[in-house]
Amino acid sequence: MKKTITQILSITLLLSCVFTLSAQNSKDKYDHWAIDLGAGIHTVGASLSPGYNPSLFGQGSLGIRYMLNNRFGLRLDLGYSSFQDEAALPFKSNYYRASLEGVVNMGDVLKFHTWTNRFNLMMHGGVGAASLNITEPTDNGGDPMMALNFGITPQFRINNRMSLFLDFSSLIHFYQDDNFDGGPNLSPRESNISLFNTSLGLSFALGKNKQLADSYFMEEVVVNDELEEIKNRLAAAEKEIEVLKNKELAATPNQELIMTELDERYVRKDEADKYANVVTGSNVDFIRQLLNSGYINVYFDVNKTRIQDGSLNSVNYLKQFLIDNPTVNAELIGYADETGSEERNKTLSQNRAKRVFDVLVAAGISPARLSYYGGGEDKSVTEDARQFARKVTFKLK
Template sequence: MNAQYKKEKFDHWAIDVGLGIHKIGANLSDGYNPALFGQGNLGLRYMFNNRFGVRLGLGYSSFKNETSFPFKSNYYRASIEGIVNVGDVLRFKDWTNRFNLLMHGGIGSASLNITEPEDNGGDQIIALNFGITPQYKISNSMSLFLDFSSIVHFNQEDNFDGGPNLSPRESNISLFNTSLGLSFSLGKHRQLADSYLNEEKENYIALEEINKRLAAAEKEIETLKNKEISSTPNQELIITELDERYVRKEEKVTPTNNANTALLKKLLNGGYINVYFDVNKTRIQDGSLNTINTLRQFMLDNPTLNAELIGYTDETGTEKRNIVLSQNRAKRVFDVLVAAGISPARISYFGGGEDKSVSEGARQLARKVTFTIR
């Protein structure tokens, strides 16, 4: 299957649904202590990119006190808010793919409706909302969130208990809301913008690591070529050095008398130089970055040759899922090579599914991408 280099997509639209507790910060008459529970919120978000967006926020709170000063009131709120993906700004994805942090703030209108002891007819209030939202990624399309919001009121004529507000023109933090809820992506990609990892960024990070190692690797290769017993390179020494750098201890190769290009091609085709992955991951192990650099340099030195990348998994998981995972691993290596300057026309990739030739005790060796050079 010929691969095409495409950017991944995310859904611009998402919906947030939360329930939780509230605490009145001000505008409450003396002697009242209403229950904490009874607030919910709904947000419809549009993300311009995976860092900035806007949200229409709707909220409801119910207040009541059934002690010696009983009252009941309902509170409705609507606001337009800006969203900042702080986790992306601070590069959380350098150390975690699960946790993230959003910040939001905006202005809106609220209505406080006292039902007991008597109906106030509704008090219309200007409301500013500011909050932070830690997230935990459940899947690409769904995240669990814990939101902490502070709401500042202006022109609140009535207290939450129905008594008169003696300083309605003063602004204050009137409510503190804490919500636990879920965010869902709305769209065909089933990918939340706030948990989206731009592959170009990920490949750039990988390339930075490759470039750091490239200078050292080139020096090592030059030193290796200069270690000669006769007028031709010592092939046995070259293979020994490659074993130390790129091949796991369980894998060894027999020396040949072919030229260096033919030797390295044989090592690649023979499965002695592979890229390895952790369980259920498509992120390349740090120890395999030199392997990608080896293939990159080989293809730059041999512009007439093409490479086929074959991804594999171990035998854990379902067969269908392993086909997808193996293909995604091959594509990840493909993306890094293309970003490193290799023409996508020279590379193809596909998923080989489970590598059943590896025993249960050596499953790490099955989670890999191998190469076929033609």
């Protein structure tokens, strides 16, 4: 028994050292620490004498988890099980375990966020120590053993701080001398799947952010390398505009040339004629009318918040217009197609608007001049034209 206690304390100390070295980054928008509390049923898979059938109920677990990021983490898993059977020779036994496990957020690996924001899947596995203490019909004084623990954990997000989970775990024991009923284990040196645990429980985030790392979607943050890529694409678009400005056409001033190019790209001749009465010498009103009327939009792929390459010029055009007109503010409205749920479309459309907002701010536009919100599903287009619904539109003020 002393050996078991020593092993458990060693695991706890090791986990504490790892957690101390992995101090939480204050910039993260999720909590690294979490508690997993579960209870349920167990089934003995091996090391049981013939004729015994222990009760299913009587197991619980406590997990103290630290997520290094929203995909990988470590956990100290503590468990207890109680076995008894009122057979011809009744028995009672208690089982204690502690293990250090690695945790993988498979929902993030498999991109569950592209089709759900409620369900998730975790996997865990590790090694630890266990002790089987027989109390009836005799007291064995404790049977220490080594244990491997593997499991999968489907989750349902209740809110950002709490998730309901259903855990399926298998425990493999080494060096088990006694059966769970107190009889001798005839093959103690052989490993076997001794226990199957099924637990229902809750996971709680611990921290000021009130956000579980497992349900946090990293695409909500503009990642540095992706932002750098967007900056490079914006720079390329600016070069194209510069080439356009420098075209030598004797009869057409540069400002008129840009407007002529805009007309050719975004406006049919009959539409341009319709708005001819608002064109002023500076063309500001005309450009405002084009932007507000939806001639220039930013488009996205299905379930994505990454701006399509062909839409970067639209973002750059708005950026340049705001630079040239410092008194003008812009509102960004995101939309989604009809394929998702109402809640999903609202979140996705807002994330798209936020992405354009981040790019404009990174390009030098003051955030005080910008606002954004998600408009949800764009009901102005039909199912056959849903690619035009996945967009962000502009409203100049």
